[in-house]
Amino acid sequence: xxxxxxxxxxxxxxxxxxxxxxxxxxxxxxxxxxxxxxxxxxxxxxxxxxxxxxxxxxxxxxxxxxxxxxxxxxxxxxxxxxxxxxxxxxxxxxxxxxxxxxxxxxxxxxxxxxxxxxxxxxxxxxxxxxxxxxxxxxxxxxxxxxxxxxxxxxxxxxxxxxxxxxxxxxxxxxxxxxxxxxxxxxxxxxxxxxxxxxxxxxxxxxxxxxxxxxxxxxxxxxxxxxxxxxxxxxxxxxxxxxxxxxxxxxxxx
Ligand SMILES: [Zn+2]
Numbered sequence: 001x002x003x004x005x006x007x008x009x010x011x012x013x014x015x016x017x018x019x020x021x022x023x024x025x026x027x028x029x030x031x032x033x034x035x036x037x038x039x040x041x042x043x044x045x046x047x048x049x050x051x052x053x054x055x056x057x058x059x060x061x062x063x064x065x066x067x068x069x070x071x072x073x074x075x076x077x078x079x080x081x082x083x084x085x086x087x088x089x090x091x092x093x094x095x096x097x098x099x100x101x102x103x104x105x106x107x108x109x110x111x112x113x114x115x116x117x118x119x120x121x122x123x124x125x126x127x128x129x130x131x132x133x134x135x136x137x138x139x140x141x142x143x144x145x146x147x148x149x150x151x152x153x154x155x156x157x158x159x160x161x162x163x164x165x166x167x168x169x170x171x172x173x174x175x176x177x178x179x180x181x182x183x184x185x186x187x188x189x190x191x192x193x194x195x196x197x198x199x200x201x202x203x204x205x206x207x208x209x210x211x212x213x214x215x216x217x218x219x220x221x222x223x224x225x226x227x228x229x230x231x232x233x234x235x236x237x238x239x240x241x242x243x244x245x246x247x248x249x250x251x252x253x
Pocket of ligand 1: 219220222224
């Protein structure tokens with residue numbers, strides 16, 4: 001990325017409508033380009049009125065894909081979030097990008113993998129709490145490579161890891177709806193104090209929660225599958241001890 005910073009790129013434009021939050025299964029959508037900032041002839045920063053590209057954040061890697069119109073085609077390498085605005089950083093494949101209508105398409109196999117991993121991460125929080133009979137607190141997570149969730153505390157032993165894995169896979173095989181709700185900030189604070197990521201929550205007017213059937217609601221701005229059956233088999237690879245009494249639970253789906 002260039003010396004231009006997101007603050008300058010996003011200055012003065014209205015907040016992006018975050019279509020990916022409400023319509024997570026949408027891989028293709030129409031939108032309007034409202035700002036274009038060229039970078040070295042070959043790339044552009046582009047802002048849309050609405051987007052299906054989930055930006056990098058909350059442990060979730062950025063969506064990739066294409067944005068095209070009758071006049072041009074772009075390869076979206078990264079979507080980044082800055083104070084309510086999603087900035088797409090893209091390579092120009094053909095033509096010259098213009099303000100106006102475009103068709104957006106997300107790299108769906110990659111997004112689906114991220115959604116399965118993301119939902120699995122929440123399920124692992126739940127099963128780890130049950131199998132260790134304690135509240136879990138997440139420290140961070142990354143859902144690209146390597147794929148892990150970070151937790152506070154000592155790493156569980158191998159026996160516990162296998163029980164957590166079996167518990168999660170038992171739930172996946174039964175299936176269960178993954179529901180999205182929107183709460184006011186007040187409702188959210190009251191309901192979510194026990195959530196594994198409560199301390200990491202940003203200040204928002206509206207809190208989006210994700211609830212896997214049978215689990216407590218979790219505040220989250222990520223994309224998830226609509227039923228845990230879609231996750232497939234979860235494998236816990238290892239628990240890696242990290243500094244400051246934390247560990248990373250590496251897993252695959
Ligand atoms: Zn989530």
